[in-house]
Amino acid sequence: MDDRDLVGRARRGDPEAFTQLMMQYQVPLYNMALRMVGRPDDAADIAQEAFTRAWVKIRTLRDAPFKSWLFQIAANLCYDHFRRGRRYGEMPDEDTNKVVGLGILTPDPQERAEASERNRLVRESIEALDHDMRLAIILRDVNGMAYDEIAGVLGVPLGTVKSRIARARAQVQEHLQQYPDFFPSTREDAHAE
Amino acid sequence: MPNEPSVPTEPTLDELSAYLDHELEDDAKARVAEHVAGCAACQARLDGLRQAAYAIRALPMETPPRTFTIPAKRRESFRWAPAAGWIGGVAVATLIIVVGVQHLPFRPANTAGSTSTISGGLAQGSGTQNGAAAPLAAPGVSSNDQRFSGQAAAASGNAATVADASNGSRRLVLDTDRASYTTNARMMVSVQLIGSPATSLNSGDQGLTLTLVHNGVGVALNPVGVQSWNGTPIFGGWYDLASLHLSEPRSGDYRLEATWVIPDGSGRVLQASVPVKITP
Numbered sequence: 001m002d003d004r005d006l007v008g009r010a011r012r013g014d015p016e017a018f019t020q021l022m023m024q025y026q027v028p029l030y031n032m033a034l035r036m037v038g039r040p041d042d043a044a045d046i047a048q049e050a051f052t053r054a055w056v057k058i059r060t061l062r063d064a065p066f067k068s069w070l071f072q073i074a075a076n077l078c079y080d081h082f083r084r085g086r087r088y089g090e091m092p093d094e095d096t097n098k099v100v101g102l103g104i105l106t107p108d109p110q111e112r113a114e115a116s117e118r119n120r121l122v123r124e125s126i127e128a129l130d131h132d133m134r135l136a137i138i139l140r141d142v143n144g145m146a147y148d149e150i151a152g153v154l155g156v157p158l159g160t161v162k163s164r165i166a167r168a169r170a171q172v173q174e175h176l177q178q179y180p181d182f183f184p185s186t187r188e189d190a191h192a193e
Numbered sequence: 194m195p196n197e198p199s200v201p202t203e204p205t206l207d208e209l210s211a212y213l214d215h216e217l218e219d220d221a222k223a224r225v226a227e228h229v230a231g232c233a234a235c236q237a238r239l240d241g242l243r244q245a246a247y248a249i250r251a252l253p254m255e256t257p258p259r260t261f262t263i264p265a266k267r268r269e270s271f272r273w274a275p276a277a278g279w280i281g282g283v284a285v286a287t288l289i290i291v292v293g294v295q296h297l298p299f300r301p302a303n304t305a306g307s308t309s310t311i312s313g314g315l316a317q318g319s320g321t322q323n324g325a326a327a328p329l330a331a332p333g334v335s336s337n338d339q340r341f342s343g344q345a346a347a348a349s350g351n352a353a354t355v356a357d358a359s360n361g362s363r364r365l366v367l368d369t370d371r372a373s374y375t376t377n378a379r380m381m382v383s384v385q386l387i388g389s390p391a392t393s394l395n396s397g398d399q400g401l402t403l404t405l406v407h408n409g410v411g412v413a414l415n416p417v418g419v420q421s422w423n424g425t426p427i428f429g430g431w432y433d434l435a436s437l438h439l440s441e442p443r444s445g446d447y448r449l450e451a452t453w454v455i456p457d458g459s460g461r462v463l464q465a466s467v468p469v470k471i472t473p
Contacts, residue, residue, distance in 0.1 A: 015263055019427065022261050023419055024381060027430055030257040040258045048261050055263050122248045140214065141249040147216045159207075166210035166242070173245040183244060 003066045010058050018058070021066065022051050028143050029074055035126060035138045036078040046081060050074035068152035071143070075135055075153055082131060118182045125175035129168050136164035137172070204228055209239050213246060254433075260394050260419045353465040357455070363388030367451040367465040374434055375472055376443045383429040384416060384451045391456040394418030396428055400454030403428070405437065405469065407447045412437050434471060444473045 009017035033043035050073045061069055139150045150161045176183040204225045211217050212225045229235045352368035370381040391399055396416045404411040416428035447469045455461045
């Protein structure tokens, strides 16, 4: 069943249809909020509030895609979060809860420690971005959205999306280059081959 | 004077990044590709952008620390919204009850004769762990007792329903959004535990395991729980097939199995299964 059917039923007041939409989007929406604000509890609050607002307002949703609309609500809540003076929170160790990648066997302790440190450095590089760039790169590289979907969420032209993602990647790369042990230069790799 | 080969205009940072994402028009894409092939500096910039993108994509997708629900208060306010203001309170209350009964399952899967009850422990104890590929014990039930998806598949998905022979209101409903996926697709799974004696949204507490099986080898999936508006625990989520530790070749005919050891101490087990095809 696709979003349109479920949204149609939810607009007619069917909570089961909306529950199914929640189920479909809870992990990507939560992860978007998590990468934006950093702290799991804050991210869960944002995701819950986004779902609540979406349910209350779903009758106002006409032709816009549900996914973009839902993420737009959550994105606005993330901006509200920062406007209230809340800061990016440091994540606790996060290798116990993953959904995607469940099938991968756990590597040895040293590899796990290295992976954990790599992830921490990547999160740090995301945190260093301004909010607009951070959101654009999260929607692209965490949520896998296409540029036109991102433009729909952010309410900005495609060129702006393109530019924010590019600048964000360049800044992330600059940050990661400070840690060549974890992020070796790809050129050096190529020469080594 | 001989013509020198022309080097296409140097791409901008935006173009290089969009090139990575296949978000350029064909002519721009060709121009960037041609330039990068002959320009070490741009190749290095492109590699850097790629490394940044891949580093972020490699962050694990996290499970939410709690479940999301439609708050009861908001639910009421929706139902009592002005558009339905002329409807009397009794009429609305009746409607809610009727709708509630009609919508117990998400979609009415075929339940006729779909009884599958297994006594005692089962495949769950056969060594399958989250994330580990392990051989699965054959379920101790005849195929005649189970209603698999062939007939039960709903028009828009891939569903199977199994009812508890000793409790007609208890059913296990398993479904996926499709029956066939490519190796890098995401599969959406939902498992409804209708009539569960437990309210927990922890799959372990509910005695639920979800396993993708191929040639007798299973990979366990970790289902996330939410509560339906009528209290039914629903589990599932999106699973990135590329991330699962599937044996090579990854494509082939699989079965997705949901096994529910009913958490009432009886040791009764319901098991539902749907076929899943993974294509290259």
